[in-house]
Amino acid sequence: MIGDKMHKIVKVDDNQIRLDRWLKENIKNTSYTNIQKIIRTGQVRVGGRRKKPDYRVLTGDIIRIPPDQIDTEALLKQNSNYQTRSIRDMQIYEDKHVLIINKPYGLATQGGTSINIHVDGMLQDINTEADEKYRLVHRLDKHTTGVLMIAKRREVAQFYTSAFKNQIIKKQYIALVNGKPVNRNGQIDIEISDTYQKKSDFVDYDRKQSVVTKYKLIDSHEGAISLLQIHPLTGRKHQIRKHLTLIGHPIIGDMKYGNIKINEGLEKKLYLHAQKLVFPGFKSEEKIEVIAEMPIYFYEAIKRLKLNSDE
Structure with a gap:
């Protein structure tokens, strides 16, 4: 049948x-x-x-x-209309080629052990047109919020995957970190490993590929917590989180890479947000800029710390 x-x-x-x-x-x-x-x-x-x-x-x-x-369990849990509506509720930009959402905190990008609800799974319920199949172009960690690009066709996904790899697409994040960097503008160029047991395992001395993260200090609260604007030039797994820990400024709420204690009565969440994506139109000269508003808990933290969030 x-x-x-x-x-x-x-x-x-x-x-x-x-x-x-x-x-x-x-x-x-x-x-x-x-x-x-x-x-x-x-x-x-x-x-x-x-x-x-x-x-x-x-x-x-x-x-x-x-x-x-x-996956019968997932099929039973899925409600097609609900899942489609959820993706649409997250949408902040759409054209003929891509759909961009503001991914909320705690929603996984892809499935895995004990993960039944994720963006990739939600897309399956939108894939009803014979000539279109929505697919992820890149990923965000489960507890990272913000801009996430979805391609509507395979050739579009291939185009933008290549654009990410060749640093044609510009990514901008904001983060709250422990301490205050000495320099207002800085660049971290440390090769990192995909394996992790302890902090010393972050660095991969044998890797030839450059791994680069740029940052700018926006404001600081008494030198204890700082708001950074971050531009990863490469796209390694947990790159921003590892790099900031390696220079002594782990992200607030990063339970895995060094900042277990939540400071100043802030909500117990990871304070890393993918704020902006600048990318070319599909096979065109157009430049598109999409900005995702920060989640309420992040906004409330900035307000509580009396930080200036203007660039």
């Missing part, structure tokens, strides 16, 4: 991608190893026939997914 949960039809936007990649994008919370296994053992069928992992799927292909690979 084509309309059931065991069968999916390949959309125009997925034409000619590998079968194993298509499965990875369409089966939640599974590993690449498992994908290879279910293909190899014939549990996946395309048009009723077995295929190899490198088979290029075609628009209209009917693909059978093994029933034990379907």
Whole structure:
């Protein structure tokens, strides 16, 4: 039965991608190893026939997914109208190519262990048009708020992923940090590791790739807490959080990378907000700037500390 949960039809936007990649994008919370296994053992069928992992799927292909690979718990929890409305409520910019949201605190960008509600999952309920498939272009940590870009088609996602990688897209964050930097303007150029056990593990002395974060001091509260404007030039995992900890100014509320104590009676949350994104129009000369308002708890903290938030 084509309309059931065991069968999916390949959309125009997925034409000619590998079968194993298509499965990875369409089966939640599974590993690449498992994908290879279910293909190899014939549990996946395309048009009723077995295929190899490198088979290029075609628009209209009917693909059978093994029933034990379907996330029934998530399906039961999802309410399509609610999820779609939630994404739209977060929307702060949209054109023919991208949708941009102001991601709230505590909402994960993608799924994982014990994460049932996330942006990527919400997008599945918007993907109703045959020629469009909304997909994430980049990520924000679960407890980081702010600007998050979503592409409406694969070619758009590829265009902006490349733009991020080549530093064509400019990102601006704000953060509350412990202490006060000596210099009003600074640049952190320290290679960081993806592994983490203790602070000394942050630095990767063997890595050749440059990892750079620029910052500007906006204001400070008695030298104890400072408001920084931050511009990451590269996009490594937890780059801003690790870099600021390495220079002795961890972000307020960062329980993982060094600032366990919440100061001055502030709400117990991470004070890092993706404030602005400046990017080119899709295959055009237009420059687009999108600004996300800071969450209420962040605004209240700035007000409580009597900080000047003007640039």
